[in-house]
Amino acid sequence: MSFKFHGGVHPPDKKSPADKTQVIPLNPPSLVVIPMSLHIGAPCRPAVKVGDMVKLGQKIGDSDAPVSAPIHATVSGKVTAVEPRLTPAGTMVTSVVIENDGMDTPCETMVPHSEEELSDPDAIVALIREAGIVGMGGATFPTAFKITSGKGKVDTVIINGAECEPYITSDYRTMLEHPEEVLGGIRLIMKACGVSRAIFAIEDNKADAIALLKSKNSENSGIDILPLKTLYPQGAEKQLIKTVTGLEVPPGGLPAAVGCAVFNCFTAYSVYRAAYEGRPAIERVVTVAGSAMEQPKNYLVRVGTPLEYVFEQAGGFIKEPHKVIMGGPMMGVAVHDLSVPVIKGTNALLAFCEDETRTVENPTCIRCGKCVEVCPMNLLPLYMYMYEQKDDYAGMERNRLTDCIECGACAYNCPGRLHLTHSFRAGKAKIAARAAAEKARAEATKAATTV
Numbered sequence: 001m002s003f004k005f006h007g008g009v010h011p012p013d014k015k016s017p018a019d020k021t022q023v024i025p026l027n028p029p030s031l032v033v034i035p036m037s038l039h040i041g042a043p044c045r046p047a048v049k050v051g052d053m054v055k056l057g058q059k060i061g062d063s064d065a066p067v068s069a070p071i072h073a074t075v076s077g078k079v080t081a082v083e084p085r086l087t088p089a090g091t092m093v094t095s096v097v098i099e100n101d102g103m104d105t106p107c108e109t110m111v112p113h114s115e116e117e118l119s120d121p122d123a124i125v126a127l128i129r130e131a132g133i134v135g136m137g138g139a140t141f142p143t144a145f146k147i148t149s150g151k152g153k154v155d156t157v158i159i160n161g162a163e164c165e166p167y168i169t170s171d172y173r174t175m176l177e178h179p180e181e182v183l184g185g186i187r188l189i190m191k192a193c194g195v196s197r198a199i200f201a202i203e204d205n206k207a208d209a210i211a212l213l214k215s216k217n218s219e220n221s222g223i224d225i226l227p228l229k230t231l232y233p234q235g236a237e238k239q240l241i242k243t244v245t246g247l248e249v250p251p252g253g254l255p256a257a258v259g260c261a262v263f264n265c266f267t268a269y270s271v272y273r274a275a276y277e278g279r280p281a282i283e284r285v286v287t288v289a290g291s292a293m294e295q296p297k298n299y300l301v302r303v304g305t306p307l308e309y310v311f312e313q314a315g316g317f318i319k320e321p322h323k324v325i326m327g328g329p330m331m332g333v334a335v336h337d338l339s340v341p342v343i344k345g346t347n348a349l350l351a352f353c354e355d356e357t358r359t360v361e362n363p364t365c366i367r368c369g370k371c372v373e374v375c376p377m378n379l380l381p382l383y384m385y386m387y388e389q390k391d392d393y394a395g396m397e398r399n400r401l402t403d404c405i406e407c408g409a410c411a412y413n414c415p416g417r418l419h420l421t422h423s424f425r426a427g428k429a430k431i432a433a434r435a436a437a438e439k440a441r442a443e444a445t446k447a448a449t450t451v
């Protein structure tokens, strides 16, 4: 049985024909650029210097902070630079640049873990941390920390196989091509979390994956494979919890508040590979699609691979793209410089020929309420927009602008073509900047009065 969250939309799924073809392993590029922040939390300190020779899977960055995840070399070769480089988010981040020697010489640490280790929940958490596994659906929250912080509070693991954004089929292909590994990864996550129940939630537009996983799932595994009716943004954490359990995560709260922990399907696959192959999080299946690509396909891409190399290997653009997006068309990030690298949470690269955002010259609100109808967070987007445009902080707060998950459902449904999601991102940045300025002012005042 499943429940329904408020709102949601049905954008055309545009998944075929990428979902018909096998994942193609992409030859690694001659140079990889690996940012020392590939996760939410503290960035890593580089553990290598220019001139060092590194092996595939060797740890090249780590941090003592609890919310962080180590970073590994994604090719073997020579470190040619450790310097700030541009990331897909548009920020400059210290990055390790490795010249690929083409050998893929594996690091000695890349060995399978013993059955004894894999029966110990703490050892599983430790290997997940060491492998640098993060939320591979795009959230990039460190998986080991999610497990340890939920211990004693979580009784249900939810595996997110919704993949509800248009175009993206990378998790779908992973389910079809590696069902046993995905299920094995889920069992390890359950053991690490100390729970006996997992729900693998998959949208019913992936019927063959659902049937395959059901056929591979043993009766006493504790894993329920739950087909869901398609609805965007069902893959968002809070909406998935509501759909699967009927429970609402309180505003500003975490899934553990309702006894749940949500992991992406590719995260489960990565856990399996780390446990049984000793392979850290050095690659991800990426859907490469959009109207600027001749043939949409899925590729297994090493982290640190420049986007321009991925597009080139995928056959190049049929026409100069108007827009390139990392992630899906609803929640993805527009990328303006194709030299930036693939990161751990990159599930798709989309290139579009035309402006497909349906913009108009003078976006105008006609007070139709269609944005309110579809907001999965029960917000009032028209008012949030109005207050953001006026820099009215009290209005933004009253209307819970910071609760917006930036899913884009309101903008998709808006006949006035207002740039709603963009406005809410800007509003959050303004609120954060104002809070930081207030904090700095308070500290300066305190310092002045204590002199």
Ligand code: SF4
Pocket (backbone or CB within 6 Å): 364, 365, 366, 367, 368, 369, 370, 371, 372, 381, 382, 413, 414, 415, 416, 417, 418
């Ligand atoms: S959907 Fe667009 S036009 Fe309609 S009320 Fe919301 S913001 Fe205004």
Ligand code: SF4
Pocket (backbone or CB within 6 Å): 374, 375, 376, 377, 378, 379, 380, 381, 403, 404, 405, 406, 407, 408, 409, 410, 411, 420, 421, 424
């Ligand atoms: S982008 Fe924000 S306001 Fe708009 S529908 Fe999604 S959660 Fe609601």
